Amino acid sequence: MADELLPLSRLESSAERAARVLLGCLLCRRLEDGTVLRGRIVETEGYAGAEDVASHSFGGRRTGRNESMYARAGTAYVYFTYGMHWCMNVACSIEDDPQAVLLRAIEPVEGADRMEILRRSNPRAARRLAEIKIGAGPARLCAAMGLDRSWDGVDLLARSERGEDLWLEHGDRPSRTLVGPRIGIDRVGEPWLSAPLRFGVEGSPSLSKPFPTVGEERAARDSAS
């Protein structure tokens, strides 16, 4: 199981299912000097494609920026936002169906020291870094892994032969999965505003924000295989 690439068959489905599948998987990066970084994915959000008002691909919108959303499952969609942050998604359907999963948080598994240096290289690095977990947020995740536009469109289900690389591996499945509404989409209306498409690994110290603890959004048994 260890060090095995995630197969296409695990990802090629709906955004909701793929967002669950990616929990526990390892986001892996090889740096220029050969150092390998591994982070366990502990928080994700599904974006359901052309029907989803909160998605960059709502209404079939297809531009230079979001073109990677329309690619085969396993393709990275990395975009720049708020004039200073990078965020990373994984496309999760067939070509031309723009469903994707936003990676919202990782826990360092390997190379945490380099992740710390990478996040400090951000000009707006937090003053109180000790209180902020490495990778606990979509933009913090990209900072820790050193990701930017140059990784947009990369196939995460294959390894490159030389140089830097980025890929996905199997990892320990969460024993329980947290579910809640997505973050930062306040401008969209119902039902998408409160659609339960945010998922988290219960007990992880690296979640970007707490999950709701009442009603139907309470932690539920993970039904993914």
Add this chain to the structure above:
DNA sequence: ATGACGATTTACT
């Protein structure tokens, strides 16, 4: 060419 905006984060009251 211009203007509005953003799947965030940090600083500050």
Add this chain to the structure above:
DNA sequence: GTAAATCGTCATA
């Protein structure tokens, strides 16, 4: 809790 930071992208003209 609220506001600022900061700029690539897209829609409009």
